[in-house]
Amino acid sequence: xxxxxxxxxxxxxxxxxxxxxxxxxxxxxxxxxxxxxxxxxxxxxxxxxxxxxxxxxxxxxxxxxxxxxxxxxxxxxxxxxxxxxxxxxxxxxxxxxxxxxxxxxxxxxxxxxxxxxxxxxxxxxxxxxxxxxxxxxxxxxxxxxxxxxxxxxxxxxxxxxxxxxxxxxxxxxxxxxxxxxxxxxxxxxxxxxxxxxxxxxxxxxxxxxxxxxxxxxxxxxxxxxxxxxxxxxxxxxxxxxxxxxxxxxxxxxxxxxxxxxxxxxxxxxxxxxxxxxxxxxxx
Numbered sequence: 001x002x003x004x005x006x007x008x009x010x011x012x013x014x015x016x017x018x019x020x021x022x023x024x025x026x027x028x029x030x031x032x033x034x035x036x037x038x039x040x041x042x043x044x045x046x047x048x049x050x051x052x053x054x055x056x057x058x059x060x061x062x063x064x065x066x067x068x069x070x071x072x073x074x075x076x077x078x079x080x081x082x083x084x085x086x087x088x089x090x091x092x093x094x095x096x097x098x099x100x101x102x103x104x105x106x107x108x109x110x111x112x113x114x115x116x117x118x119x120x121x122x123x124x125x126x127x128x129x130x131x132x133x134x135x136x137x138x139x140x141x142x143x144x145x146x147x148x149x150x151x152x153x154x155x156x157x158x159x160x161x162x163x164x165x166x167x168x169x170x171x172x173x174x175x176x177x178x179x180x181x182x183x184x185x186x187x188x189x190x191x192x193x194x195x196x197x198x199x200x201x202x203x204x205x206x207x208x209x210x211x212x213x214x215x216x217x218x219x220x221x222x223x224x225x226x227x228x229x230x231x232x233x234x235x236x237x238x239x240x241x242x243x244x245x246x247x248x249x250x251x252x253x254x255x256x257x258x259x260x261x262x263x264x265x266x267x268x269x270x271x272x273x274x275x276x277x278x279x280x281x282x283x
Contacts, residue, residue, distance in 0.1 A: 012104025012149050013039040013095070014227060017078070017137065020044045020053035022179040024109050026219030028057060032064040032071065035227055039100055040071040041091065043110070047075035078110055078136035079122040081268055088143035095147040102149035105226040108137040108156050114185040126266060133157075139267035146275035151233070155226045169225050170246065172239045173218035174211035177202050211240060 014031060018024045019042035028042055042057060049055050054073065061071045076087045094100045112132035114120065120128040126135060141154055145166070148154075154168045182194035198205070205212045221241050225231055230241075237246040249255060 011037050011039060011101045012152075013041060013100045013102065014105045014107065015041045015043070015091070015103060015140075015144075016107045016109055017043045017076070017140070018110030019073070020051070020057040021109065021111075022176065022181070022215040023173065023219045023222065025053070025056055025060060026216040027107065027109065027223050029060055030220050030223045031227075032061065032067050034223070036064070036066050036070075038070070038104060038227070040067065041074060041100070042071065043074045043076040043087070045075070045077050045079075045110075047073055078132040079112070079124075079128055081122075081124045081131070081136065081139055084136045084139045085143060085268070085273075088140050092144060092147045103144060103147050103152055104149055105153045105155065106141055106144060106148075107222060107226050108141070108154070109222070110137075111157070111181075113181060115190065116185050116187060124268075131266075135263065135266045138263045139269055142264075142267065142269045142274040142276060153226055155222060167233060167235050169231070169235060170237045171222060171225055172211075172237075172244070173222060174213050174240055175209060176215050176218050177205070177212055178214050 014035070016024060016027060016031070019028050024042075028040070031038065031040055042061075044051070044054050044057065047054055049058065057073060061067050061073075064071075074087060077083045091100065091103075095102055110132060111129075113129050122128050122131045124131065137156070148166050152166045154166060156168065156170045157173070177194065177198040182198065183191050202212065202214070218240075221238075224241065225238060231238075234243070237244050
């Protein structure tokens with residue numbers, strides 16, 4: 001085993017975005033409970049304790065004494081690309097100086113949606129849902145490629161590119177009936193549907209749709225894909241923990257090339273910003 005592989009096994013760094021969300025909180029708990037050998041970098045939009053969900057995250061961390069020196073909460077507004085780039089630079093610097101071990105996994109969990117209001121633009125001029133859920137993660141991952149350990153893994157909730165010795169997986173975590181997406185920035189009838197239908201009738205709904213489940217169940221699968229040994233080295237698309245086929249349109253090379261080029265432009269990533277030199281043309 002190489003020294004870098006040994007370092008990764010004994011104490012790599014795991015970055016989890018959206019760590020105070022429904023899946024995020026459950027994922028953070030599974031990491032703290034099942035993978036105490038790692039260092040944890042949890043990102044949230046608002047790191048103040050006045051945010052009730054961030055307070056839940058800090059309370060969760062406090063339940064695991066070993067995490068006191070290994071888990072940190074960072075404020076990163078994914079709706080501001082300058083904040084994303086600044087955070088990525090700080091993390092890469094911390095890895096280079098040895099403050100953090102090399103990155104074992106980047107879990108791109110954060111997302112945003114609003115079913116009530118009109119489309120909202122970020123300070124960068126992009127639709128907020130697209131930037132938070134996709135563009136910001138492109139910037140984060142590409143900025144941190146040189147800081148990933150050999151055999152490191154990126155977990156997305158979308159497409160699946162190949163990055164040298166780094167494996168990338170995309171996961172459909174299933175229908176998450178108790179997710180806060182049903183109660184935040186949603187019409188009242190959606191909130192009532194979750195309270196009186198989706199949660200109490202979840203066992204019955206599962207009979208028709210076996211992928212319908214709780215955020216805690218989904219979080220375990222996400223973390224096992226990110227750091228577990230069972231799927232080490234695998235690539236591609238998963239529905240829960242089962243290898244699956246993504247939508248055929250995602251496999252069309254012309255569309256892949258367009259999405260790749262536009263992603264680089266939107267994320268404001270230039271050739272000197274990432275270790276992925278070969279895929280940056282014509283940038």
